[in-house]
Amino acid sequence: MTGTLGTLISEHYSVTAYCNGCGHRAEIDLEAMARIYGDAAAVRGSADRGPARIGGRALVCGKCRARNTALRISPGGLPSGRL
Numbered sequence: 523m524t525g526t527l528g529t530l531i532s533e534h535y536s537v538t539a540y541c542n543g544c545g546h547r548a549e550i551d552l553e554a555m556a557r558i559y560g561d562a563a564a565v566r567g568s569a570d571r572g573p574a575r576i577g578g579r580a581l582v583c584g585k586c587r588a589r590n591t592a593l594r595i596s597p598g599g600l601p602s603g604r605l
């Protein structure tokens with residue numbers, strides 16, 4: 523899916539980033555991201571089409587520094603799982 527940080531926050535989505543290199547995962551703090559990139563920053567999640575991007579920058583894994591990451595975007599109020 524594609525949205526903006528503002529949309530994801532207002533609709534209470536949660537976004538989790540996964541590293542394809544080492545398996546590390548982390549929930550993304552959308553409000554912190556919005557303070558950095560702005561509410562209008564585009565968010566695209568993809569499991570198999572290359573690095574996920576927020577605000578035009580590839581996420582970097584905090585554990586192994588790989589840029590091979592994917593985002594999972596989950597609707598708020600639902601258990602995170604497959605979309």
Ligand SMILES: [Zn+2]
Binds near residue numbers: 541542545585587
């Ligand atoms: Zn990693």
